[in-house]
Amino acid sequence: MKIAVLGDIHSNLEALNAVLEETKRLGCEKYVCIGDIVGYNANPRECLEIVRSLDLLAVVMGNHDSYTSNTRELIGFNLQAAQAVEWTRQQLTEEELTWLGNLPMKRDIFLTSPPARFSVVHSTMDNPNMWGYIFDRFTAAASMQYQWTPLCFFGHTHTPLAFDKTDTVIGGLYESLRLLPNHKYLINVGSVGQPRDRDPRAAFVTYDVEMGLVTLHRVEYDIATSQQKIIDSGLPARLAERLAIGR
Template sequence: MLYGIISDLHSNLEAVRAVIEEGKKLGIQKYICLGDIVGYNANPKEVIDIVRDELQPIAVIKGNHDEYVSQENELIGFNPQAAQAVQWTREQLTLDDRQWLYSLPMTKNLWQLKTTIVHATLDSPEAWGYIFDKYYAENSFSYQRLPYCFIGHSHVPFAYEQIGGAKGVIQAGRYEQIRLNPNHKYLINVGSVGQPRDGDNRAAFCSFDTDERVVTLHRVEYDIETTQKKIYEAGLPERLALRLQVGR
């Protein structure tokens, strides 16, 4: 079975559509979504509808923007641009959309795939911490009961491999393709569909071939100019449009 694993779609309709088209070419059969369906860009309702009604993933979990948008909490501690985007997104969604986002779980074990999914970290998923190096990864590995864990949140594709059990060596680095070895643990960030931050402005997602035990990173070009135009027309912060061009 070939699965598509997507994360951090961030209301970017053009990027989502491009990824779906690429998925068809690859022969992806089912999808898994790691959260942050909304936020930053200008098509939150359309992207939610695609995820819920078109892709119908076997599993969807909650990202921090999904959490913020689904509630009415005051946005304390946010930078002004993020706060503006969250408030604007709240106003674009129906009550049903927001209740659906609110109902999403923080983590999920996919036992048949030997896989755990979480948006941020396994040790404290509700705190929305980042995994930036092997020391942060070690904390999540200590909570990881299944061999494979896929994450998002940082918008940077990166992989960690733990060899030799709980006290074993952790290797880390960027990747294009990973063959999953027996008796190793893996923590794999699949990057961002809707707002890449690794210096590559193309949409990012992964495929997971469960028969061959291979994870492959894919990059897809999309119509950035249209996405930017929508951001300007919605009155969202200019920086949200500019950063798409440079992938930062």
């Protein structure tokens, strides 16, 4: 069974559609969503509707999902991100805001056939509602102390990195990882809707359960249309510009 793991979609409909076309081509049967379905881009309702229609094993809350669905003061957001949260709040129905607001912070998934155990979180396993960033092996190690399964998928940094723990934790860029017994893995799946690793293509991961194989995929999409929608919606122009450079 192949599972597609999608993170940080951020209301980018063109990127999401391109990714889903690729997941179907690859034969993915199930989906996992790492959170931040909304924010930054111009199609929050459409992206929410699509995500909710997928055959989901798990979906967790991202910081943009959280702040969009409540009226708390926007802490930790730059001006453009905050403007996009305010705009997104106006676009969604009460029912959609309630659905977003009730997402869990983390999930542990246990499959029996084929057997698999993995965790899903947006930011970190140790303090998921503090929205910390994992960029190095020290923050990865802290998160892994609260990871009870051999494999955890996360997002939030929009940067695909993988960490591998045996006696110590090592980490770095990856393209595909064969999962070994007695290792613990913490894998950032990159961002569908706003990549920040200088590669503007949409990113997602597939997890082939029988093969024990995690693979990072990059997909070209119609960036110009996503940019135009941002401008037409009155969202900050900087949010359009960054899509083209993957920052």
